Amino acid sequence: MSSLRIDPVEFRGLACLRLAAGGATALVSLRGAQVLSWIPADGRERLFLAEAAGRVPGAALRGGIPVIFPQFGGRGPLRKHGFARLLDWSFAGSDGASAQLELRDGAATAEWPQAFACRLSVALSATRLEVSLDIANTGDTAFDATAALHTYLRVGDATGATIEGLHGCDFEDSAAGGTLHRQHEALVGFDGETDRIYGDVVAPLALVDGDRRVAIEHDGFADVVVWNPGERLAGGIADLARGEWRTFVCVEAAQVLQPLRLAPGEHWRGSQRLG
Numbered sequence: 001m002s003s004l005r006i007d008p009v010e011f012r013g014l015a016c017l018r019l020a021a022g023g024a025t026a027l028v029s030l031r032g033a034q035v036l037s038w039i040p041a042d043g044r045e046r047l048f049l050a051e052a053a054g055r056v057p058g059a060a061l062r063g064g065i066p067v068i069f070p071q072f073g074g075r076g077p078l079r080k081h082g083f084a085r086l087l088d089w090s091f092a093g094s095d096g097a098s099a100q101l102e103l104r105d106g107a108a109t110a111e112w113p114q115a116f117a118c119r120l121s122v123a124l125s126a127t128r129l130e131v132s133l134d135i136a137n138t139g140d141t142a143f144d145a146t147a148a149l150h151t152y153l154r155v156g157d158a159t160g161a162t163i164e165g166l167h168g169c170d171f172e173d174s175a176a177g178g179t180l181h182r183q184h185e186a187l188v189g190f191d192g193e194t195d196r197i198y199g200d201v202v203a204p205l206a207l208v209d210g211d212r213r214v215a216i217e218h219d220g221f222a223d224v225v226v227w228n229p230g231e232r233l234a235g236g237i238a239d240l241a242r243g244e245w246r247t248f249v250c251v252e253a254a255q256v257l258q259p260l261r262l263a264p265g266e267h268w269r270g271s272q273r274l275g
């Protein structure tokens with residue numbers, strides 16, 4: 001990837017880093033280490049960010065790429081989707097191709113009594129964005145965790161968008177009480193609420209939206225979550241303006257069905273590449 005320029009900027013009152021490389025830009029908020037914008041060299045924004053994001057102090061930012069850790073959804077005793085997306089991460093430097101952000105255990109993570117270090121790395125080139133999450137156990141007891149990169153991809157109309165690459169995969173349908181199914185159709189579409197966890201996904205995926213296509217690859221993460229609330233559910237989501245549900249689909253690189261188990265001193269890394 002070409003050499004990366006990193007500048008501190010403010011966006012909607014949030015301290016952010018603006019990344020630029022090869023004619024592409026990305027905006028990363030220190031709150032949650034959340035990528036908020038990704039504009040490849042063709043000048044077209046690829047991520048969705050809600051109008052309300054950043055306007056409610058302390059609230060999770062709806063859109064971009066939220067980092068979910070140490071708990072996905074309600075699968076455990078912690079708050080929904082864990083605390084990583086709500087906390088301020090620190091800028092931990094750059095290797096010339098990527099920006100690194102870090103979150104360590106402390107008073108703000110006391111609800112989960114584990115010692116850990118998370119590092120998010122964001123690498124940018126003219127046509128690609130790569131986000132990697134590294135989780136280390138820095139304590140002296142093993143822990144279990146679930147995690148995801150909860151990517152909101154911008155689309156023209158979610159009801160016409162499809163995901164390729166999940167054919168033959170088994171999934172848990174969270175929109176239908178967690179029932180188990182197999183994906184028999186070649187494409188996954190978005191007709192009403194769609195909330196699925198596909199397990200053991202190895203093939204590369206693609207989001208197809210009219211004549212636009214985004215390739216999606218992942219390493220380390222075993223699962224893929226596909227989510228759009230649909231019109232009815234979106235009506236009850238306070239930080240989604242009317243009609244915004246139509247303009248994104250989430251394709252999340254996730255480690256959910258088999259939680260990570262890290263012994264003291266161990267670490268795990270997962271990545272998602274878009275391009």
Ligand SMILES: O=P(O)(O)OC[C@H]1O[C@@H](O)[C@H](O)[C@@H](O)[C@@H]1O
Nearest residue numbers: 073080081150174195225227252
């Ligand atoms: O509104 P939140 O907390 O950001 O969660 C959004 C969605 O995130 C998805 O990952 C979950 O599968 C959905 O069940 C959930 O509704």
